[in-house]
Amino acid sequence: MRRARQLKSRAERLSAPKKDDISPKRAPRSPAFSQALTNARSYAKDPERLRQLFKEAVKKAPTIPRDPFKDLWAYFQAMLRLIRAYYRREYRNVPLQNLVMIVGAIIYILNPFDLIPDWIAGLGFADDAVVLAFAVRQTRQTLDDFMTWEIASRERPAL
DSSP, rough: HHHHHHHHEEEEHSSOOTTBBOOOOOOOOOHHHHHHHHHHHHHHHHHHHHHHHHHHHHHHHGGSGGGGGGGEEEHHHHHHHHHHHTTTTTTOOOOOHHHHHHHHHHHHHHHHHHSSSSSSEEEEEEEEHHHHHHHHHHHHHHHHHHHHHHHHHHHHHHO
């Protein structure tokens, strides 16, 4: 029980926003995150795998508690929309490195057996929030550019 409190406290400190900084600067040290990034490289090259990942993430999203992801939920949703637009070839202005980071974060979040298993009440999604915060920090400009593109494409008159 003491170890669980220590892990939760550490995860909260790592994921707590600091002024304009919403995430940790260093990559989370986790074999599960390293594996997710390795898997993400192959997903990034295969539109069908990206489509399957998107479908799985959309299916799981309603079951993810919002509390650990407070300030990051909009970016999580933007990541999912970016993946959809990418595999549909609607939006391709994504550096491969950033696509891999985004896909890796989604893979990690979908994995219930990561650093802290998701079924541990009050703690299971803390590590997911840290990974998501790190991914947002690394890809924020790409995500912001994508969201700007989304708004602009909605405003374009149909021909």
